[in-house]
Amino acid sequence: MKIVVLDAATLGSDLSLAPLDRLGEVTVWENTAPHEIRGRIEGKDVVILNKIRIGEAQLPEGDGAPKLICVAATGFDNIDLDACRRRGVGVANVRGYSSNSVAQVTVGLVLDLVCRLPDYCAFVADGSYSHSGCANRLVPTYHEIAGMTWGIVGAGKIGSRVADVARAFGCRVLTCRRHPDGESVDLDTVCREADIITVHTPLTPETRGMIGEREIAMMKDGVILVNMARGAVTDEAALSEAVVSGKLGGLGADVYSVEPFGEDHPFYAIRHHERVALTPHMSWGAYEARARCLDEMILNAEAYARGELRNRVDVE
Numbered sequence: 403m404k405i406v407v408l409d410a411a412t413l414g415s416d417l418s419l420a421p422l423d424r425l426g427e428v429t430v431w432e433n434t435a436p437h438e439i440r441g442r443i444e445g446k447d448v449v450i451l452n453k454i455r456i457g458e459a460q461l462p463e464g465d466g467a468p469k470l471i472c473v474a475a476t477g478f479d480n481i482d483l484d485a486c487r488r489r490g491v492g493v494a495n496v497r498g499y500s501s502n503s504v505a506q507v508t509v510g511l512v513l514d515l516v517c518r519l520p521d522y523c524a525f526v527a528d529g530s531y532s533h534s535g536c537a538n539r540l541v542p543t544y545h546e547i548a549g550m551t552w553g554i555v556g557a558g559k560i561g562s563r564v565a566d567v568a569r570a571f572g573c574r575v576l577t578c579r580r581h582p583d584g585e586s587v588d589l590d591t592v593c594r595e596a597d598i599i600t601v602h603t604p605l606t607p608e609t610r611g612m613i614g615e616r617e618i619a620m621m622k623d624g625v626i627l628v629n630m631a632r633g634a635v636t637d638e639a640a641l642s643e644a645v646v647s648g649k650l651g652g653l654g655a656d657v658y659s660v661e662p663f664g665e666d667h668p669f670y671a672i673r674h675h676e677r678v679a680l681t682p683h684m685s686w687g688a689y690e691a692r693a694r695c696l697d698e699m700i701l702n703a704e705a706y707a708r709g710e711l712r713n714r715v716d717v718e
């Protein structure tokens with residue numbers, strides 16, 4: 403098979419792509435601009451990509467179209483599935499590989515915001531502690547999360563792992579699921595009752611903008627909100643305003659509607675805010691998670707070569 407990797411830089415320079423060699427002839431590009439996509443995938447059997455967007459304009463016609471696109475992610479909203487179906491291009495994602503990694507970073511961001519750790523670390527790092535004449539510092543005030551209510555929007559594999567940790571900390575847990583069960587609650591209930599809200603739901607037409615001005619207004623003053631889903635699941639301008647007004651006690655995010663976001667993005671102006679913790683879409687990428695992701699993409703490609711359907715999201 404002829405394989406091309408379009409954006410190897412997003413997989414990390416520490417991860418060797420040598421295992422791909424067992425599939426056949428491999429071409430690796432660190433990054434690919436939109437106008438370069440069509441030329442680079444034409445005539446290839448398998449395309450491996452992470453963040454690259456593929457639509458009608460990027461897909462070659464006829465025999466030049468690739469046979470399979472392997473997405474190095476669970477989410478595949480960057481791929482136009484209808485366009486792929488029209489060209490006869492299969493699309494496979496990777497499921498469950500990053501659940502532990504994302505859950506771990508989710509909890510890390512929550513603890514960072516609740517405990518105000520950057521403030522305390524900066525006090526020591528800049529020498530203030532050494533010159534303070536006091537053995538300890540307790541400003542800004544922070545609180546125990548035991549006894550708080552932790553709302554989880556999207557209780558799949560990642561959300562469920564976060565829920566386990568939240569319970570271990572002594573939190574009351576509320577889960578809001580796309581497919582409600584007997585234990586889940588609706589989004590309004592989470593917004594009204596939670597002290598901490600973490601978001602893990604996929605981006606769909608139904609979830610786009612699901613947390614905006616209306617939902618923020620329902621929330622408790624000082625609520626901690628962390629978005630680990632997709633940026634467009636929230637109204638980012640409304641979140642930024644809620645930070646500035648003090649409505650949100652803390653805002654964390656690892657995902658954005660535009661990645662990387664520019665100076666015109668609502669979060670750019672608040673990126674240094676003391677109650678904001680923003681990370682560069684890294685929560686999925688613990689080394690172990692990326693290694694699993696690569697292994698799964700290889701298995702997806704090998705399954706295609708055998709005429710099998712594995713992790714195919716283009717098949718209805």
